[in-house]
Amino acid sequence: MLANNLQFSAYLTHCRNLIGTNPNEAIATLEILESISPGNGEVFTLLTLGRLSLKDIIPQRRRYTTCNLLGQWGRFGNQVNQYMTLMTMSAEGDTIAVYPDWIGSIVFAAKSNRLETNFKPLDKEEIDAFESTKRLPTENFDIGTYQAPLRILFDNRVELRRLLSSDFSERVLNEIKSTHINTDKTIAVHIRGTDYKQIGLETKIPEVRGLLTKLISNFPKYTIVIVTDDREMCGALFNDLTCEFHMNERYSFSTELAFFYDWILLRESAVAVYSLGSTFSSSAFVVSRPDQWRLFV
Secondary structure: OOOOHHHHHHHHHHHHHHOOOOHHHHHHHHHHHHHHOOOOHHHHHHHHHHHHHHOOOOOOOOOEEEOOOOOOOOOHHHHHHHHHHHHHHHHHHOOEEEOOOOOHHHHOOOOOOOOOOOOOEOOHHHHHHHHHHOOOOOOOEEOOOOOOOHHHHHHOHHHHHHHOOOHHHHHHHHHHHHOOOOHHHEEEEEEOHHHHHHHOHHHHHHHHHHHHHHHHHHOOOOEEEEEEOOHHHHHHHHOOOOOEEOOHHHOOOOOOOHHHHHHHHHHHOOEEEEOOOOHHHHHHHHOOOOOOEEEEO
C-alpha cells in the first residue's frame, strides 16, 4: 500500500514516463494505483492508453534520445556542442530529445523536459556508425558527453541556429550594437589564453600577431575586437596593435553572463577568427551568421 499522496503522485509520474517505452510495466503499476484510487481520472486515462497501445489501436510513442549530463560536464562551449549533438541526432532518428536544465535554459529559452528514466549511453561502435553513415540505435539511448564532429553539426546549421536564437540573445546583440560596435564592420578574434599557454606562447603568438597585422592592413575600416578569457596576457602581447578588447562591463549582466556577450559577438561579426581546439569557438562557428567570413588560427 502506498504510504501517502506524495508517493502516489511519484508512482503516477513514473507510469506517465513509461507508457511509451515499457507499457507492460506501466500497466502493472497503474492497476495497483487504480485499486487504491479507483476514481482517479489520470490513472484511468493512462491505464486505458497503455492497454490500447498493446493492441496497436493507437500508435506507440516515438523513441527518446537523452543527454542527462547536459549542464554537468564542461563549460559553455562544451554544453552548446552537446545540445547541438543531441538535437541533430534526435532529428536524424525522429526521436524526442530530452535533457535537464542547463545554461541554454536561460540564454536560449531551451527549457528542460527531463525524464526520470536513464537510458543506455552510446558506445564506441554506435558512435562510429553514426559518424560514418548516420545510423543510430533502434532503441532509446543517451548521448553521454559525446560531441558530434563539426562537419555533421555544420550540415544541420540552419536548424541549430534557429534553436540557439532567442529573445534574450537578440537583446544581447542589440546591446552590443548600441555601443560603438557595428557587427557588420567588426572582426572578432577569439584568443583563449588557457589553451595558448598550454600550447606554448612562443609557438602561437607570432602566428596570431601576423594574422592581426594582415587584418588591420586589409580591413582599415573594420574594428578588430579581441574576445578572450585572459585580458592581461592579450593586453601585454597585443597592446601595440590597433585592436580593442571586448569590454563586457559596458553591458547588462556583465559579470554573470560576460562570456555570452563574447560568444554572440563572435558568431554575429562580419569576420570571425576562431580558435582551433576551443569548443567556445567551434560552437559559435556552427551557428554563425550565414554570410560570415570565417578564419581559424
